[in-house]
Amino acid sequence: MSDVSLTIDGVEVTVPEGTTIWEAAARYGIEIPVLCHDPRLEPVGVCRICAVDVGERTLPAACVRHVEAGMNVITANTEITAHRRILTELMLSDQPEQSRREATTGDDSLYALARELKVSDFPWPDAKSSSNPPRGQDDSSPVIAVDHQACILCDRCVRACDDIQHNDVITRTGKGHSVRIGFDLDVPMAESSCVSCGECVAVCPTGALTHQFLGETS
Amino acid sequence: MKSFNPSESAAALAGITEVPTLCPYCGVGCALSYGVDADGTIHYARGRDGASNAERLCVKGRYGFDYAAHPQRLTKPLIRRESAYPRGPLSQFSQIDSSGPRKAGGIVDYTEVMPHFREASWEEALERIAEGFTRVRTNGGPHAMAGFGSAKGSNEEAYLFQKFMRTVIGTNNVDHCTRLCHASSVYALIEGIGSGAVTNVVRDIENAEVAILAGCNPTANHPVAASFMKQAAAAGTDLLAVNVRRPGIADYCSQYCQIKPGSDVAFYNAVMHVIIAEDLHDKAFIETRTEGFAELKAMVEEYPPAVGERLSGVPAEEIIAFARQLGQARSAMIFWGMGISQHVFGTDNARCLIALALLTGNIGRPGTGLHPLRGQNNVQGASDAGLIPMYYPGYQSVADAEVRKRFESLWGVDLPDTPGLTTAEITHAALEGDIRGLYCMGENPFLSDPDINRVREALASLDFLVVQDLFITETAEFADVILPASAFMEKCGTFTNTDRRVQKSQPVRQPPGEARQDWHILRDLAQRMGHDWNYPDESAVFDEFVKAAPLYANLSHTNIGETGRWYPCPHPDSQGERLLFADTFPIGRGRFVPAQLGTAPDLPDNDYPFILNTGRQLEHWHTGVMTRRSRALDAIAPKARVELHPDDARKLGVANEEWVELASRRGSVQVQALLTRDVAPGTLFLPMHFREAAANLLTSPALDPFGKIPEFKICAVAVNALSEVS
Numbered sequence: 007m008s009d010v011s012l013t014i015d016g017v018e019v020t021v022p023e024g025t026t027i028w029e030a031a032a033r034y035g036i037e038i039p040v041l042c043h044d045p046r047l048e049p050v051g052v053c054r055i056c057a058v059d060v061g062e063r064t065l066p067a068a069c070v071r072h073v074e075a076g077m078n079v080i081t082a083n084t085e086i087t088a089h090r091r092i093l094t095e096l097m098l099s100d101q102p103e104q105s106r107r108e109a110t111t112g113d114d115s116l117y118a119l120a121r122e123l124k125v126s127d128f129p130w131p132d133a134k135s136s137s138n139p140p141r142g143q144d145d146s147s148p149v150i151a152v153d154h155q156a157c158i159l160c161d162r163c164v165r166a167c168d169d170i171q172h173n174d175v176i177t178r179t180g181k182g183h184s185v186r187i188g189f190d191l192d193v194p195m196a197e198s199s200c201v202s203c204g205e206c207v208a209v210c211p212t213g214a215l216t217h218q219f220l221g222e223t224s
Numbered sequence: 225m226k227s228f229n230p231s232e233s234a235a236a237l238a239g240i241t242e243v244p245t246l247c248p249y250c251g252v253g254c255a256l257s258y259g260v261d262a263d264g265t266i267h268y269a270r271g272r273d274g275a276s277n278a279e280r281l282c283v284k285g286r287y288g289f290d291y292a293a294h295p296q297r298l299t300k301p302l303i304r305r306e307s308a309y310p311r312g313p314l315s316q317f318s319q320i321d322s323s324g325p326r327k328a329g330g331i332v333d334y335t336e337v338m339p340h341f342r343e344a345s346w347e348e349a350l351e352r353i354a355e356g357f358t359r360v361r362t363n364g365g366p367h368a369m370a371g372f373g374s375a376k377g378s379n380e381e382a383y384l385f386q387k388f389m390r391t392v393i394g395t396n397n398v399d400h401c402t403r404l405c406h407a408s409s410v411y412a413l414i415e416g417i418g419s420g421a422v423t424n425v426v427r428d429i430e431n432a433e434v435a436i437l438a439g440c441n442p443t444a445n446h447p448v449a450a451s452f453m454k455q456a457a458a459a460g461t462d463l464l465a466v467n468v469r470r471p472g473i474a475d476y477c478s479q480y481c482q483i484k485p486g487s488d489v490a491f492y493n494a495v496m497h498v499i500i501a502e503d504l505h506d507k508a509f510i511e512t513r514t515e516g517f518a519e520l521k522a523m524v525e526e527y528p529p530a531v532g533e534r535l536s537g538v539p540a541e542e543i544i545a546f547a548r549q550l551g552q553a554r555s556a557m558i559f560w561g562m563g564i565s566q567h568v569f570g571t572d573n574a575r576c577l578i579a580l581a582l583l584t585g586n587i588g589r590p591g592t593g594l595h596p597l598r599g600q601n602n603v604q605g606a607s608d609a610g611l612i613p614m615y616y617p618g619y620q621s622v623a624d625a626e627v628r629k630r631f632e633s634l635w636g637v638d639l640p641d642t643p644g645l646t647t648a649e650i651t652h653a654a655l656e657g658d659i660r661g662l663y664c665m666g667e668n669p670f671l672s673d674p675d676i677n678r679v680r681e682a683l684a685s686l687d688f689l690v691v692q693d694l695f696i697t698e699t700a701e702f703a704d705v706i707l708p709a710s711a712f713m714e715k716c717g718t719f720t721n722t723d724r725r726v727q728k729s730q731p732v733r734q735p736p737g738e739a740r741q742d743w744h745i746l747r748d749l750a751q752r753m754g755h756d757w758n759y760p761d762e763s764a765v766f767d768e769f770v771k772a773a774p775l776y777a778n779l780s781h782t783n784i785g786e787t788g789r790w791y792p793c794p795h796p797d798s799q800g801e802r803l804l805f806a807d808t809f810p811i812g813r814g815r816f817v818p819a820q821l822g823t824a825p826d827l828p829d830n831d832y833p834f835i836l837n838t839g840r841q842l843e844h845w846h847t848g849v850m851t852r853r854s855r856a857l858d859a860i861a862p863k864a865r866v867e868l869h870p871d872d873a874r875k876l877g878v879a880n881e882e883w884v885e886l887a888s889r890r891g892s893v894q895v896q897a898l899l900t901r902d903v904a905p906g907t908l909f910l911p912m913h914f915r916e917a918a919a920n921l922l923t924s925p926a927l928d929p930f931g932k933i934p935e936f937k938i939c940a941v942a943v944n945a946l947s948e949v950s
């Protein structure tokens with residue numbers, strides 16, 4: 007496989023053909039924010055947070071777009087930041103008031119992104135208080151808490167379950183606004199073929215899949 | 225949400241440190257970090273990028289960490305009260321005939337047991353132990369003492385425990401639960417290739433065209449290893465499973481052969497028959513790397529596919545397809561588990577798998593190799609450290625005068641020259657009055673050894689029993705002295721996983737109350753008994769172990785670091801060897817050892833028409849001492865159930881979840897039924913973890929003549945519906 011040279015934020019980079027922009031940047035220490043991607047997973051490009059400017063009419067998602075020779079990639083500018091902020095605000099607009107993830111393992115990527123982008127007030131209606139029915143929770147598992155309201159449908163858990171642990175339990179179900187993740191043929195998690203490995207919790211970027219409180223009793 | 229105004233940083237992270245260490249459970253040896261607060265409370269586990277897990281964990285590693293903080297932890301030494309003699313079981317469930325639907329199950333009830341002990345100071349407890357051991361030795365000689373170490377302890381603890389038994393007590397009667405899992409595999413491997421450890425790591429399955437999964441159930445017992453097997457299958461590796469009970473991973477296999485219990489030798493001999501008949505064997509490899517092919521060929525000639533079919537129940541054409549798949553593969557790995565090893569002919573079973581690898585030239589190249597999946601997190605290391613009756617550290621024979629001389633000068637004492645007794649032999653010897661004293665560090669033979677009714681008698685017959693553990697185990701109910709020890713997450717030490725990778729744990733919490741580090745207890749006892757043991761810390765113990773065992777040359781706590789290394793490690797900067805025996809075996813040529821199909825000792829008849837198989841399940845660990853005290857694991861899998869085929873259930877009039885009584889020639893248990901087609905008609909499966917339905921009340925104490933491993937997989941039982949119970 008031949009190598010491809012391009013510039014990312016003014017840095018001259020050379021990577022093997024077929025590398026994504028996100029990977030190429032990561033290899034050179036340039037961090038592009040992203041929610042739906044994890045280096046252990048095949049990228050799907052659904053959250054669009056990693057959008058970058060390659061001089062085209064639209065902003066492609068760096069996690070799926072392959073590098074091209076001579077490409078000039080800008081990973082952050084006013085337009086990109088505005089785009090990221092709006093997406094982040096929209097995702098936050100129907101999040102629960104508190105992130106369970108912040109209270110358990112503390113690594114809520116959506117919250118971290120909102121902090122980084124200095125999101126505070128936003129003009130979008132509160133998606134939870136409009137005519138949309140709440141998305142519901144599944145507390146059937148003794149170890150994994152499922153809060154569909156916090157889910158951003160990034161598919162990380164689906165890929166972790168299928169492609170990392172190969173347990174093939176989690177999938178998507180429903181249509182339109184009611185799309186959510188489901189277990190087996192949409193049964194409660196505890197009744198599904200889930201083996202409680204917790205990989206979905208490990209990869210989830212929000213409070214949608216978190217550990218039940220198991221902390222030791224003293 | 226209309227606005228975003230959470231605190232500056234996540235609340236959960238304040239005051240929580242992530243400490244890199246290991247999972248305390250299985251031989252996969254997953255690297256993880258515990259998120260711990262200042263009080264040593266563990267809040268969560270996070271997978272690290274370890275060589276064997278790549279951030280993955282299973283339910284035990286992810287959620288089973290809270291047992292160390294269980295309120296039943298022992299915090300003070302305990303001494304048996306005078307009123308509690310004659311020695312016997314103290315809790316209801318450890319008595320005879322005590323299982324059933326109307327009795328609460330679960331862990332040892334302290335309210336029943338505690339009144340029979342009194343708290344003591346360490347000074348008093350250690351003095352009493354030193355006296356007790358000395359008394360047994362004076363009355364019956366050093367070989368009246370025996371010790372059970374543990375594959376849950378570190379290499380350092382295993383090394384010191386065997387050193388204690390050999391130098392302070394003066395006997396080779398020291399063993400641990402490896403005897404109950406892979407002793408036969410290790411015997412066959414040392415005989416066949418000269419090394420008892422795996423020849424290649426699990427994750428190299430990604431380079432294998434074919435992988436055989438023989439008598440193992442990795443999705444339950446080595447879950448993260450199983451994830452790499454399934455990943456390889458998704459990328460094109462053909463997995464071939466052979467088992468008596470359908471393992472979960474069969475869903476990902478290109479072929480699954482369900483053999484009759486105990487027919488492994490017939491099946492593999494027939495496979496080898498086909499490989500030779502169809503000229504699929506690796507003649508160059510056989511010629512240059514092996515010996516004994518003619519004998520093997522003569523043996524497997526007696527097993528054409530039709531004979532294989534008759535004996536194993538697998539149709540001849542499936543045997544042929546299996547043989548072709550393996551014979552034509554350019555690379556194949558062979559994994560095996562307790563379904564191979566835990567038989568009276570376990571060594572013969574393992575010999576067949578080794579022969580299969582030698583016959584097809586599948587050792588020493590990427591994507592090839594022999595891999596007995598080791599069970600406990602440190603069963604490999606405990607054996608390496610000499611926690612076995614016939615070897616000093618590094619598999620150096622105690623019967624070899626020259627080796628013995630070397631150890632005598634290293635340890636500065638005279639050493640006994642006869643190999644000691646193995647686990648089950650120690651129980652037998654106790655019953656016969658030859659073993660009078662027992663030191664049990666982290667083992668629970670009451671539940672883990674076959675034929676509990678005999679074990680109960682054996683423990684009751686002892687003159688002196690010391691148990692060193694986290695909790696009052698069923699075994700500890702018989703003890704004269706119980707010492708409160710330290711849990712995995714309270715100690716620093718090295719642990720060697722199934723891949724031969726030596727990795728280091730870190731303490732994240734303090735032992736509760738007066739509980740002490742196991743190695744401190746050993747050191748203090750040795751000093752009290754007149755031996756000048758001085759180790760500044762765990763790494764000094766490890767250094768002495770390395771000096772004793774060239775197998776671990778070039779390793780130290782410093783270079784093992786947070787990521788670990790494989791042994792053998794050719795020089796201090798090397799990562800160690802992933803793949804062994806590319807050019808030669810430690811014994812030069814690999815040896816074919818032909819095996820003839822044997823007969824199990826406890827076969828069904830009219831009175832006991834079923835065959836009972838015992839084993840493990842995903843959420844639990846061995847005798848349940850840890851996992852049944854983990855809230856999460858206990859909540860997911862709170863009770864024992866015996867697997868029964870629906871056709872048999874119909875004949876017996878048993879519905880799912882209904883109670884049945886299982887009776888063998890030695891004992892009986894009452895347990896709920898789980899109807900499943902995973903087991904073959906006429907066979908049952910009962911997990912070993914639950915004391916209220918203790919599988920080992922039923923099992924037979926017969927042993928494999930070479931590995932001295934008990935027959936845990938075949939025992940004749942009768943099944944009766946307990947219809948009066950709802």
Ligand code: SF4
Nearest residue numbers: 247249250254282285
């Ligand atoms: S696979 Fe084994 S080592 Fe890994 S998390 Fe599970 S029990 Fe622990």
